Amino acid sequence: MPIADFTWAAAICQTAAGGSAGLLEVLVTHPLDVVKTRMQLQGTQAQHGEILYRGFYDCFSKMYRYEGLSGFWKGIMPPIVFETPKRAFKFLLFEQCQRLFMFGKPKRSAMTFALAGALAGTLECFFLNPFEVVKITQQANRYESINTVTVAKQIIEKDGFGLRGLGKGITATMTRNAIFHFVFFGFYYGMKIKLPQRDDPFMDFLQRTSLAFLAGVLAILHSAPFDMAKSRIQGPQPKPGKIKYEWTLRTMQMVYREEGFRALFKGLSPSLMRVGPGGALMLLVYEYGFGYCKSKLI
Template identity: 55%
Template sequence: MAILFEVTVRPLAHLQFLAGGLSGFIEIICFHPLDVVKTRMQIQGTRALHGEVVYSCPLDAFVNIYRYEGLSSLWKGIVPPICVETPKRGGKFLMYEYFKPYFHFGAPQPTPLTHAVSGSVAGILESFLVNPFEVVKITQQSHREKHLRTLSVVKYIIKHDGYGIKGLYRGITALVARNAVFHFGFFGFYNAIKDIVPSPENSTYDLLRKVIIAGLASSLACVMSVTLDMAKCRIQGPQPVKGEVKYRWTINTIRTTFREEGFRALFKGLGALILRAGPGGAMLLVTYEYLFEFLKSKYI
C-alpha cells in the first residue's frame, strides 16, 4: 500500500507543479503591463512630485507610460516575476492541492471553505519566497527616467538596506495579509460559484463558464484585498521624500493614506488591478486545470 501511494502521489505532485508553473509564466507575459500601471497608480500621491505626471485612470497611465517612456517600459520589472513567479505558481498550486484534505472541517468532500482556506495558507507561505522579488520589481516599475537592471537594484538594496525588514523583506506583513485575503476570496468564490452554475455538456461552453467564473472570482478577491495591495506597494516602493521613511507598517500606511488623501485613495489601482487580475486570474486558474488534466492523461 505504501509503495502504491508513493508511486501515485509523486507524479501528481510533479504534474501539479509543472501545470502551475506553465500557467503562471503565460499569465505573466500577457498581463505584466497592467501590473506596471497598477503599481504606478498606487504609489503616486494626489500631487505631482518633481514634475512627474499624475495618472487619472488606468488608460491615462498606460498611454502616458507609452508616450514618455516607450513600449518596453510597460514590461519594466518583468525579470523578477519570471524568475520567481513561474516556480512560485507551481509551488502555490502544489501547496493548495496538498492542504485541501486538511480543511474539510468534517465534510466528506471539499467545500468552498476548504478551497478558500487551502488557497489562503498557500498564499501566505508563498509570500516569504516572493517578497524580495516584489521589492525589486516595484523599485524597477516605479522608476520613470530609465530602465534599472535587476542585479543593480538587488545590489543597491542589499548594500543600503540589507536583507531584513528594511531591505529585501520590506513590506512582508502587508504581502502576507494581501495574499491571505486575496487567495481566500479567489479560490473560495471560484469553487462556490462553479458548484452553483451547472456545467454544460458542450466542452467549449464549459470552458467559457470556467473562464467567466474565474474572472469574476478574481475581481471580487481584488476588491477585498486592494487596500492591502496599495499599502504593500507604498511600503516596498520609493518613499515620497528621499531619506525619510513615511510608509513602514501596513496599518499605519493605510491610516496615513486615508488621512492625507481620503477614502478613495484606499482603492487606488483597483481598476488596473481588476483589468490585470480578472482575465489574468481566469487565465491562470483555467489554464492550470486544463494543463493538469492534460498532463495526467498523458503521464498517469
C-alpha cells in the same frame, strides 16, 4: 484520486501546470501591473520633477509618451524568474493541503478551498516578497530601465535583507495574498461544485471562464487596499531618507486621512483589467494543463 492520497505523478502534474499558468499570465498581463504600481505610488500632488497620473488612460498614455513601449515591461525579469516556480509551489500546496481543511466531512466545501488557497498564498510570500521589492523599485523608476541584478544589489547594500530591505512590506504582502486567495479559490471552486457540470466542452469552458473572471474581480475588490499599502511600503518613499510608509494598517490610515477613501483603491482599474482576464487565464491553463498531464501520467 482520493484527497488524502499523495502521488508523485499528481504532484508533478500540479507543479508543471501551475508553473506554466503563472509564466503565461505574467507575460500577458505585466504592462497592467506596471500601470497599477505607478498609480498606487503617487500621492495627490506631484513631487518635484514627477509626472502626475490622473487615471488609468492618462497613466498609460504618459508612460508611452515619455518612456516608450519598453516602459511597460519594467521589472519583468523578477516575475519571469520567480512566477514559474512560485505558481508551481502555490498550486501544489493548494492541492495537497486541502485535506487539512475537510473538518471531518467526506467532501470538500467552499471553505476548504478558501482556507487552502489562503494558506498557499500566505506561505508563498516568504519567497515572493524580495522579488516584489525589486520589481516595484524598477517599476517606480520613470527615467531609466535598471538591470534587475543591479537593483537587487543596491537594495541589499543599502538596507540589507531585513524589514528595511528585501523583507520590507512582507506583512502587507501576506495579508493581501491571504485575502485574495481566500476569496479567489473559495468563490471559484465553491461555485464550481454547486453548479451542474456541462457536457458540452464549449459551454464548460464558458462556465469556467466566467467563474474565474468573477473570482478574480471579487478577490481584487477585497484585497486592493492592502495591495496599495504594499506598493507604498515597498516603493520609494515620498521624501528620500525619511520613511513614511512602514506598517500596513498605519499606511492605510495615513493614505485615508491625507488622500481620502478612494485613494485606498488606487490602481483598481488596471488591477481589475489584469486579474479578471489574467486570473481566468491562469486558472484555466492550470486546470486544462493539469487535466491533460494527469490523463498521461496517472
